[in-house]
Amino acid sequence: MATSSATLTPASATMSKRRFGGDEVAHIITFLFAALIIAVTIGLVWQLWLHSAAARQKFGFSFLASKLWNPVTDEFGAVPFIYGTIITSFLALLISVPLGVGAAIYLSELAPTKVSNILTFLIELLAAVPSVIFGLLAIFTLIPLMRDYIEPFLKNVLGFLPLFSGRAYGIGYLTAAAILGVMTFPFIISVSREALMAVPREQREAALALGATRWESTFDAVLPFARLGIIGSVFLALARALGETMAVTMVIGNDPSVHASLFAPGYTIAAVIANEFSEATGDVYLASLVELGLVLFALTIVINGLAQMMIVLTTRKGSRKG
Amino acid sequence: MKKLFAAGLTVLGTAVLAIPAVAADTINGAGATFPAPIYQKWFEEYKASHPSVQINYQPIGSGGGIAQLQKGTVDFGASDMPMTDDQIKQTPVKPLHFPTVMGAVVLSYNIPGVTAKLKFSPEAIAGMYLGTIQKWSDAKIKADNPGVNLPDKEIEIVHRSDGSGTTFVFVDYLSKVSPEWKSKVGANTSVAWPVGLGGKGNDGVEGLIKQTPNSIGYVELIYAVNNKMAFADVKNAAGKFVTPSFESVTAAAANSKEMPPDFRVSITNAPGAGSYPISTFTWLLVPSEIKDAAKKKDITDFLAWMLTTGQNDAQGLSYAPLPKAVVSRVQAQIKMVK
Numbered sequence: 001m002a003t004s005s006a007t008l009t010p011a012s013a014t015m016s017k018r019r020f021g022g023d024e025v026a027h028i029i030t031f032l033f034a035a036l037i038i039a040v041t042i043g044l045v046w047q048l049w050l051h052s053a054a055a056r057q058k059f060g061f062s063f064l065a066s067k068l069w070n071p072v073t074d075e076f077g078a079v080p081f082i083y084g085t086i087i088t089s090f091l092a093l094l095i096s097v098p099l100g101v102g103a104a105i106y107l108s109e110l111a112p113t114k115v116s117n118i119l120t121f122l123i124e125l126l127a128a129v130p131s132v133i134f135g136l137l138a139i140f141t142l143i144p145l146m147r148d149y150i151e152p153f154l155k156n157v158l159g160f161l162p163l164f165s166g167r168a169y170g171i172g173y174l175t176a177a178a179i180l181g182v183m184t185f186p187f188i189i190s191v192s193r194e195a196l197m198a199v200p201r202e203q204r205e206a207a208l209a210l211g212a213t214r215w216e217s218t219f220d221a222v223l224p225f226a227r228l229g230i231i232g233s234v235f236l237a238l239a240r241a242l243g244e245t246m247a248v249t250m251v252i253g254n255d256p257s258v259h260a261s262l263f264a265p266g267y268t269i270a271a272v273i274a275n276e277f278s279e280a281t282g283d284v285y286l287a288s289l290v291e292l293g294l295v296l297f298a299l300t301i302v303i304n305g306l307a308q309m310m311i312v313l314t315t316r317k318g319s320r321k322g
Numbered sequence: 323m324k325k326l327f328a329a330g331l332t333v334l335g336t337a338v339l340a341i342p343a344v345a346a347d348t349i350n351g352a353g354a355t356f357p358a359p360i361y362q363k364w365f366e367e368y369k370a371s372h373p374s375v376q377i378n379y380q381p382i383g384s385g386g387g388i389a390q391l392q393k394g395t396v397d398f399g400a401s402d403m404p405m406t407d408d409q410i411k412q413t414p415v416k417p418l419h420f421p422t423v424m425g426a427v428v429l430s431y432n433i434p435g436v437t438a439k440l441k442f443s444p445e446a447i448a449g450m451y452l453g454t455i456q457k458w459s460d461a462k463i464k465a466d467n468p469g470v471n472l473p474d475k476e477i478e479i480v481h482r483s484d485g486s487g488t489t490f491v492f493v494d495y496l497s498k499v500s501p502e503w504k505s506k507v508g509a510n511t512s513v514a515w516p517v518g519l520g521g522k523g524n525d526g527v528e529g530l531i532k533q534t535p536n537s538i539g540y541v542e543l544i545y546a547v548n549n550k551m552a553f554a555d556v557k558n559a560a561g562k563f564v565t566p567s568f569e570s571v572t573a574a575a576a577n578s579k580e581m582p583p584d585f586r587v588s589i590t591n592a593p594g595a596g597s598y599p600i601s602t603f604t605w606l607l608v609p610s611e612i613k614d615a616a617k618k619k620d621i622t623d624f625l626a627w628m629l630t631t632g633q634n635d636a637q638g639l640s641y642a643p644l645p646k647a648v649v650s651r652v653q654a655q656i657k658m659v660k
Contacts, residue, residue: 071485072508139529169478169534171519250529254483254520265519271483275522278355278383279485279511 048294054287063291069256069272071281076288078295080256084266085299088176088248089241091262095181097234100188104230107189108196109218120193127186135250138179143170143251146178151263166261169253174262176252180244184237191236195229196222228311235307242300245270269296347620352380353387353400356487356542357604360423360639361400364632368624375620384487385511391417391607397617399607402487403494403511404586415609418659419585420625420652423633423641426543426571427492427600428553432531433458433473440554441466441563444591444599447556448500450477450538452507453517458536466557473536480530480539483520485511491602492540495590499599543571544640558599559591568642570598576645585652601642611660618659625656 055063055076066077103123107116147170158164199222207217223230245268253265254275269292280286351361358381365377382390384401391399392413404419429442446462449455455462458472482489490511497504507513519534521527524545531539531551543566546553555563564570577594581587591599608625612618629649636643644652 068514070514071512072510072514139533143533167476169519171530171534249483249522250526254522255518256514275484275520276512277485279385279487281385281485281511 045294045297048290048297052287052291052294054283055291056287058284059288063288064295067258071276071285074282074284076284078269078292080258081267081269081272081292082295082299083258084173084176084252085242085268085270085296087173087262087266088180088252088268089238091174091177092180092184092241093234093238095178096185096188096237099181100185100233100237101192101230103185103189104192104196105218105223108193109214109222120190123186123189127190131183131244131247132250134179134183135247138175138247138251142175142179146170146175150174155263162260163262166259166263168263169265171251171253172261172263172265173252173259176248176266176268177262179247179251180241183244183247184241187237187240188233191233192226192230195226195233198229199225227314231307231311235304238303238307239300242296242303243270244268245274249275269293269299347375347616349375349377349397349617349620349624350380350395351377351387351398351400351606352382352390352396353607354384354402354487354604355381356402356425357400357423357641360635360641363635363639364628367632367635368627372620372623375624377620377624383485385485387607391609397612398609398621400605401607402602402604403490404588404605405607413609415611417607418610418655420606420608420628420655421575421585421603421644421648422606422628423636423643424571424575424601424603425491425641426566426574426598426602427488427495427540428543428546428566429538429540429556430528430531430546430551430553431538432535432552433475434535435473436470438467438470439552439565440470441557442554443557444495444499448496448503451479451481451496451515451517452500452503453479466563475536478534478537479515479518480527480534480537481515481518481520482512482523482527482540484522484526486523487511487602487604488524488540488542489513491588491590491600494588495600498588498591547640556599558595558597559593560595560597562595564596564598566598566600568637568640570596571601571642572645573597574599574601575603575648581648581651585655603644608659610658622656622659625659626653629653 059066059076063076064078064082066075067079068075068077069080070076107119111119147168151168151170151174154164155168203221203225204217207221208214212220248268249271252267252271254267254271255265256267256272259266273289273292273296277286277289280289358379361379361381365379369376379400384403387396387399387401388405388409390396392409394414399417400422402425405413405417410416429447431440440463443462443466446455446460446466449460449462456476457474458477459474464470464472490509493503493507493509493513496507497509507516519530521530521539524541527539527541528545528549528551531537541551545551553566555565558564573594574589574592574597577597578587578589578592585603585605587603589601589603592601606625608621612621629644629652633643633649
């Protein structure tokens with residue numbers, strides 16, 4: 001309000017009067033839109049909290065520490081699902097971040113414009129493919145590939161680690177992580193590329209003028225400038241990986257237990273909710289699934305919070321150095 | 323959230339359909355997914371011959387159907403398993419169980435090099451799913467399959483990962499034939515499986531069986547028939563190996579010795595030489611008291627139609643029809659809707 005009265009000049013009193021009214025209306029409307037986001041979020045948490053009451057009362061905090069998931073005896077715990085969700089998402093990013101950022105660098109810095117445009121179009125197309133299609137792709141090509149080639153290879157080379165031992169079904173954490181990697185890949189490329197393109201031309205020219213090679217200019221001048229955007233793309237990918245349901249449930253084996261081996265079948269939070277909700281019998285069973293939803297929500301907030309903190313810390317460090 | 327969403331949908335559906343309801347009576351139902359194809363066909367056909375009656379059915383799952391009925395948001399529910407005494411107590415108006423059609427669960431397998439039809443005893447099935455029988459060359463499997471060259475390979479077990487009536491029928495059967503299964507695992511729409519990989523839906527299980535050499539899994543009979551999957555004969559309570567088919571499923575219902583008056587009965591492991599042991603009814607759940615006289619007439623008329631004309635549709639859609647003896651008893655129950 002203070003700013004609008006400050007811009008008020010006597011020369012155009014009527015015009016500013018009208019503008020003043022318009023500002024007021026726009027302010028209220030856009031505020032309502034913004035408030036809607038908060039209302040939806042609060043409503044979501046409130047509903048999850050309300051409908052998980054039966055499980056919270058019965059299990060308390062032991063829900064977060066129990067590995068048991070038995071609908072027959074009505075005993076439920078979240079550990080296998082939290083573990084599965086975190087391990088698959090983490091491995092997925094381990095695969096997709098280097099590939100995605102690398103591809104984005106090629107597209108924005110090195111590729112001829114024509115090639116870059118065609119590839120960018122294809123990547124955006126890939127980002128729009130429904131996840132069930134990725135799931136089918138995984139069942140028909142990725143599972144046999146993992147079972148017959150990749151997992152036996154890893155077992156031969158790294159078999160001394162518990163992570164890469166045991167029976168290789170081709171179905172399990174590793175395959176789920178691989179398909180999540182493929183699914184998050186286009187997000188990382190697309191957003192990282194935008195961030196790299198937004199780096200001012202002068203940044204590159206200055207580096208080149210100082211005698212840097214093309215690669216040195218990209219690595220030392222362009223990448224640090226686009227760092228925030230690239231990290232943003234990683235969050236977007238992480239959010240998709242944490243919440244992905246269909247493609248994961250098709251390849252992870254849906255086994256509610258914790259296995260040390262990445263070849264073993266597991267489960268994720270989103271997958272178990274989708275699988276068991278419609279036929280859940282009994283209040284505690286249903287409430288436990290809702291509480292898992294609450295856990296996923298909290299997990300997303302915590303991971304995003306940690307990531308935000310990481311940005312703040314690294315940004316400060318960077319500026320001190322510079 | 324899904325249930326809220328479903329409830330919201332029901333409310334929305336009722337609200338939207340309340341407008342043309344002046345001209346036609348609208349009846350809403352929700353529940354089991356397994357019989358949904360034949361229910362949809364029935365309601366369409368019934369509408370064609372009775373234009374004033376519009377029946378809507380939402381296949382949201384048996385558990386959801388029971389919950390909606392308890393809340394009174396639907397006129398009838400549908401379930402693949404009978405309601406428990408507790409569930410009936412929690413329902414304001416006592417529901418009646420009307421068997422509609424029958425289905426069965428079959429064991430399908432993928433063993434490279436084996437083309438012969440396999441035969442399983444209840445002990446072999448329970449042993450595989452408990453993890454005590456680990457190889458195809460196990461004596462308990464070999465004994466029933468002379469002449470079949472079963473490999474000395476690990477058995478990969480596949481089961482449903484989503485809660486389902488199919489799982490309930492299968493584990494209900496295992497609980498009856500194996501005391502160890504009953505004490506260790508038990509029966510529900512989803513259970514804590516001792517071993518195996520989980521696939522979502524019949525198609526998910528089929529996908530895992532096809533993709534995993536030396537695997538075995540269970541799917542609905544209609545699904546296996548429609549998708550031309552190989553499935554096994556199972557030894558029944560009378561000691562005979564029976565191929566799952568419409569005839570052997572209907573026989574299981576006809577031979578089931580104790581049919582309680584409220585039809586809440588599991589017909590797994592039924593006696594009789596021709597009975598396929600992993601068979602089940604699926605039920606419509608109708609309140610025993612319907613206040614709206616027009617609605618009551620529509621629902622009871624439909625039930626009478628379903629038990630006569632409707633049964634003819636069953637085999638065309640790969641469901642087993644009810645045995646004649648059961649039909650006449652169910653017809654008598656229609657009068658109990660007050």
